[in-house]
Amino acid sequence: PTIGELVRAGERSFSFEFFPPKDAAGEEQLWTAVGELQAYEPTFVSVTYGAGGSTRDRTIAMTGRIARETSLRVMGHLTCVGHTRAELLEVLQAYADAGVHDVLALRGDPADGPSAPWTPTEGGFHHAVELVELARSFDGGSGRFGVGVAAFPEKHPGSATVDDDARVLAAKAAAGAEFAVTQLFFRPEDYFGLVERTAAAGAPDLPILPGIMPITNLGSVRRMAELSGTEVPPEVLARFDGLSDPADVRRTGIELASQLCADLLAAGAPGLHFYTLNRSRATREIFEALRIGV
Ligand code: FAD
Numbered sequence: 001p002t003i004g005e006l007v008r009a010g011e012r013s014f015s016f017e018f019f020p021p022k023d024a025a026g027e028e029q030l031w032t033a034v035g036e037l038q039a040y041e042p043t044f045v046s047v048t049y050g051a052g053g054s055t056r057d058r059t060i061a062m063t064g065r066i067a068r069e070t071s072l073r074v075m076g077h078l079t080c081v082g083h084t085r086a087e088l089l090e091v092l093q094a095y096a097d098a099g100v101h102d103v104l105a106l107r108g109d110p111a112d113g114p115s116a117p118w119t120p121t122e123g124g125f126h127h128a129v130e131l132v133e134l135a136r137s138f139d140g141g142s143g144r145f146g147v148g149v150a151a152f153p154e155k156h157p158g159s160a161t162v163d164d165d166a167r168v169l170a171a172k173a174a175a176g177a178e179f180a181v182t183q184l185f186f187r188p189e190d191y192f193g194l195v196e197r198t199a200a201a202g203a204p205d206l207p208i209l210p211g212i213m214p215i216t217n218l219g220s221v222r223r224m225a226e227l228s229g230t231e232v233p234p235e236v237l238a239r240f241d242g243l244s245d246p247a248d249v250r251r252t253g254i255e256l257a258s259q260l261c262a263d264l265l266a267a268g269a270p271g272l273h274f275y276t277l278n279r280s281r282a283t284r285e286i287f288e289a290l291r292i293g294v
Contacts, residue, residue: 002146004178
């Protein structure tokens, strides 16, 4: 089965996202996190694809290593940035050769960030939906690919309205995307608003996995939020007022994320997708708070 089929078939999906490490020390750290999180038997794990395809080889190598050396199901991210259609086919083939048969099909961002104007590569794609079509029609000699896509609970910085985002997501589902993973967000209502709009736009059956980024350090979360065009809501920031001890910030961040996860699952989210930043501790603490054991 594809990851999308596993997500649909299971009662709840749990998944962990990693980024490709830069050096041997980073790989060691990632590998430790993979080992520790494996015990939770996630539905899948995923590895991001660097801006402009900068981590292409490392992403393929890392997903390949996970596929070979663990029992985890692994998805490789793939972006259109800087690639022609022919190059995208090559990357899909490289994934297939590495034993990876699921991709998260993304447009990616311009080098100047998500709010900068987007210019497609000549011979490449304008929108993620085209990559969805390509990946769904690709057969690397080992059967068809599973395809997931990105979704945005708050507006994507390049979209005029949240309804436009929902229409884009429904179009990706119509093109063959089997599930979506959201950008980070902090309010359950932002997530459930997206779910409702997507259903209204014609894709009521698309499972949308909420992407969870626990706050363990205020500075870095503000930066991540800025990079993704998300805002850290004032009521969330207020919870950190007056906290100067990093341990208190961390504890509060884990509490907030655990509450968000509990609220999402209680109201029917099909699972949780954790942005781990290649560490396992925050995710383990949230699982403990949710009383999800190994
Ligand atoms: P699209 O679906 O193409 O949408 C981009 C913009 O174009 C939106 O404003 C949309 O409304 C508009 N649009 C789309 N289709 C049409 C159309 N047919 N007509 C008119 N307008 C349209 N980036 C990386 O570089 N590497 C990663 O590994 C990575 N992983 C991610 C994982 C997740 C879960 C998420 C949520 C994001 C990830 N990103 C990653 C970031 C992502 O590349 C950016 O958010 C990017 O700006 C949008 O990608 P998309 O696939 O949603 O693009």
